[in-house]
Amino acid sequence: MLRGSKVEQKEESGFYMNALIVSTKGREKRLAVMKNGTADQVHIFQPAHRSHVGFIYYGIVSKVEKGMNACFVNIGLEQNAFLHRNDFPDHQNKSIGDLVHQGQKIIVQVMKDGSEMKAPRLTAVIEWPGDLLVYLPAGRYVALSKKAENEQQRREWSEWIEEHKREEEGLIVRTAAFFLPKEDLFAEWRQLRARHEKLVKAAEKAQAPVLLLERQQLQEELFARMNELGQGELIGDELDFLVSIKEDVRFKKGQWTTTFHSADEEIFSAFGLRESAEMALKRTVWLPSGGFIVIDRTEAMTVIDVNTGKFTGKSSQRQTVLVTNREAAAESARQLRLRDISGMILIDFIDMANEADRREVERELVKETKKDSKQVSVRGFTSLGLMQMTRKKTKPSLIETVTEPCRVCRGTGRVISSESAAFQLERKLLELARHEVEAVLVEVTSEVQAVFAGKHNEYHERLEDLLHKKIIYQVIEAAAPVGRILRTGSFAELSPKGNLLEKS
Numbered sequence: 001m002l003r004g005s006k007v008e009q010k011e012e013s014g015f016y017m018n019a020l021i022v023s024t025k026g027r028e029k030r031l032a033v034m035k036n037g038t039a040d041q042v043h044i045f046q047p048a049h050r051s052h053v054g055f056i057y058y059g060i061v062s063k064v065e066k067g068m069n070a071c072f073v074n075i076g077l078e079q080n081a082f083l084h085r086n087d088f089p090d091h092q093n094k095s096i097g098d099l100v101h102q103g104q105k106i107i108v109q110v111m112k113d114g115s116e117m118k119a120p121r122l123t124a125v126i127e128w129p130g131d132l133l134v135y136l137p138a139g140r141y142v143a144l145s146k147k148a149e150n151e152q153q154r155r156e157w158s159e160w161i162e163e164h165k166r167e168e169e170g171l172i173v174r175t176a177a178f179f180l181p182k183e184d185l186f187a188e189w190r191q192l193r194a195r196h197e198k199l200v201k202a203a204e205k206a207q208a209p210v211l212l213l214e215r216q217q218l219q220e221e222l223f224a225r226m227n228e229l230g231q232g233e234l235i236g237d238e239l240d241f242l243v244s245i246k247e248d249v250r251f252k253k254g255q256w257t258t259t260f261h262s263a264d265e266e267i268f269s270a271f272g273l274r275e276s277a278e279m280a281l282k283r284t285v286w287l288p289s290g291g292f293i294v295i296d297r298t299e300a301m302t303v304i305d306v307n308t309g310k311f312t313g314k315s316s317q318r319q320t321v322l323v324t325n326r327e328a329a330a331e332s333a334r335q336l337r338l339r340d341i342s343g344m345i346l347i348d349f350i351d352m353a354n355e356a357d358r359r360e361v362e363r364e365l366v367k368e369t370k371k372d373s374k375q376v377s378v379r380g381f382t383s384l385g386l387m388q389m390t391r392k393k394t395k396p397s398l399i400e401t402v403t404e405p406c407r408v409c410r411g412t413g414r415v416i417s418s419e420s421a422a423f424q425l426e427r428k429l430l431e432l433a434r435h436e437v438e439a440v441l442v443e444v445t446s447e448v449q450a451v452f453a454g455k456h457n458e459y460h461e462r463l464e465d466l467l468h469k470k471i472i473y474q475v476i477e478a479a480a481p482v483g484r485i486l487r488t489g490s491f492a493e494l495s496p497k498g499n500l501l502e503k504s
Helices: 007-011 151-164 175-179 182-205 217-229 239-247 249-253 273-279 317-339 355-369 398-402 418-430 446-453 455-467 491-497
Strands: 018-023 029-035 038-045 056-065 070-074 081-084 105-112 121-123 133-136 142-144 170-173 210-213 231-236 255-260 284-286 292-297 301-307 343-348 376-381 387-391 403-405 414-416 439-445 470-476 483-489
Touching: 018 217, 029 217, 029 273, 038 217, 038 273, 038 317, 038 398, 081 105, 105 182, 133 182, 142 151, 151 170, 151 182, 182 210, 217 231, 217 249, 231 239, 239 249, 239 255, 292 317, 301 317, 317 343, 317 355, 317 398, 355 376, 355 387, 398 403, 418 439, 418 446, 418 455, 418 483, 439 446, 439 491, 446 455, 446 470, 455 470, 470 491, 483 491
Parallel strands: 018 231, 081 121, 142 170, 231 255, 301 343, 439 470
Antiparallel strands: 018 029, 029 038, 056 070, 056 105, 056 210, 070 081, 105 121, 133 170, 284 292, 292 301, 343 387, 376 387, 403 414, 439 483
């Protein structure tokens, strides 16, 4: 049942051990995963930084690079995307020139987002994820979850699938399928097959480059976390969104209550998540014992440095180091989830001379990474004593989403982006919806004002209509993007201090 929510209500629910906090007011959408009252993950979705992983395009081959055995494909984004020979179905080690030619139209799927320096990565092996299986129209192989009960069961399922699949098709069967009749899997299989056939027909009539399939990323992430946790409380700040989630068939698969957050206080602030998000952008994270870790991101990798700090321990130097490193292993795994850091990661633990201590720290890290919903591979210590690991990337990290290179230090540091500053201002203004004031004076830099107001001032006008208040701007120059509320009051007293946007 949907009900009004206040912060003090949050412990009344028996499900509050797991909570999903979702904010859909404004253009920036946010999702936080809370476990035992602590933020475990924060996902932010901005229009300009949305992930394209899983999107399917009808693209045009713009350039064939025989030396790289790859090609670049125009899919309508700012960067042409990269497609390697090995990511073609049934490539049989042919050269890229034998597979495609310049100007050829091709259906592709984004498998990795681009970055400031790298092009998006594509695959021509299209995947259709379902609840019970992943359907690959041209995959040509069958893979069963390793959690199948026994070899006999795996053999029976493999034989049954081979009888029903077309030669070129591929299937990845999820663990959930083994607990249901095969007819349920076959029904989803046919449904995904039909969706792909419909997409192919749409491509035949489309003008490339064109987007054929767009993922609803917030909803997908939300249902993935609900499926992972099984039960808990879903708390949102928009009633219509909560109703749409409750009506989705995927909602009924777990044990979830829903709460409508109707309080004036912005939902992330009400649950202490604004501080968690801000902490997730800091380099230094303190550990319970008094040690700390420092997280630095480069274009190639993320490096985490471990320090004992003010922790001196109560016994030996060896014990001090071991305690600090174990805490650092657990906190590093949590920070990877919270910040959504992916790619190659190196952890520089404090030197341990004892091999048993090194194994204990590695076990602690492996244990904590098992809590991660994304694929994490812990590769062990290098010869230099650095822990190496990787984490799969499915969308831009938190720092990539909400910050931009600093124009003052020429990119050696980062500041909050103009988009994030504009969206934060938007949320602050929404908190004033019930306040009986005529106008609001805001201080902004020109870039923030442009994002906030939108093209032809459409968002400015829409927000004024929603709030029933005039928004007056005081534009300033600053080294970093600025967007904040200065004062509220009557239009007469505030308008001389700023300027109004003219209606276009």
